[in-house]
Amino acid sequence: MSRIAERRLFFMAMPPPAWVDDTRALLVRLGLDKRLRSALFAPANWHQSFSERIFSPTEEECAALLQVGSAVSASSCTLHFNRIDGPADMPGRIHWTMRARGVPKAFAALLQEVRDHLGHAGFGRIATGVTPHMTLSYCAHDTLDKIVLDPPVAWTIDELCLAIGGGNPYRYDIIGRWPLLPEIDPPATQPGLF
Template sequence: MTQLTLPGFEAPRLAAEHRLFFAAMPDPDTAARIAGMAGWLRSEMHVEARLLRTGRLHITLHHLGDFVCVPEVAVARACAAATSIDVPPFGVTLDRISSFNGRPGHRPLVLTGSTGLDALIGLQQGLGEALRGAGLRVSRARFTPHLTVLYDEGRVDPRAIAPISWTVREFVLIHSWLGKTRYDVKGRWPLKGSGPSV
């Protein structure tokens, strides 16, 4: 039997508390270098917003969605899809800083790369195909690799920075607790493919 609601007494919508996404994360030493460089730039540019914690620095590969409860079936499908990725480790270099659009007062300040990100883009595309093959919805929008260091209300003009490089040796599935600055890693997949990097 269908349950009816009276006008003005609709059931409240529950707020999403969980986010799932795949990411490439810098190793701890690289994350510390990024944080140090970002702290210096923040001071030079007179930005007051706080930096993200080093343990949260990442390049998002695919956002799987925001949820009221963690959908374990989707997690299982995502993990199964991730095991099909066969890519060797590859290098990433970030050498520019700029602002991306975002909510008012919450614009991401990000690091990007000017060249040499083909392997990262290839990983993102291959993972997207595997996730779609597993029945999951992922965006087909153009992927612009970036690493967010803070959120601020101002906007920064793009500028070159001293390059920061590292070798991507794995990618991870992260469960983010929204509003609680907590990340749980749901799975890790080492890059150890024997073929040419994508």
């Protein structure tokens, strides 16, 4: 079985459908959908990762990670995506990515909670040091110079999910979801999406 066809299990957060629709409309206005064409990662799959993947997970691994997810207690956090870029930073693969301004304290705390609980459960190998971002394409046809998003696109992560990716077409099946606590230090003003 190829690595692409293998099912993969990991912690993540997914934006709500209305946010996805609005962000997809932004890409259309910027003409990025036409540049990406079929290389656009399916918007229904856009996500923020919080761990590395376990390929071809067993039932035992799924059950253990469900326990990890239920042990996480962290606050919601708001990301402010202020740019899109697509440098050729990986040989043979160009990622186009929305990147957030800074790393909110609540994001760092959530990531640390996930990492700590993974380590305690014996899954330290899949802990990660991800940054706030959302990949729009994993295989773009060309590089993309930085596009500044002004105002930034805000997304409040208020739920941690455990998902299994796979299938044709590729999709994520959520097998566990846990609401996060209210945001401790929300932005003074909630900027509009656009």
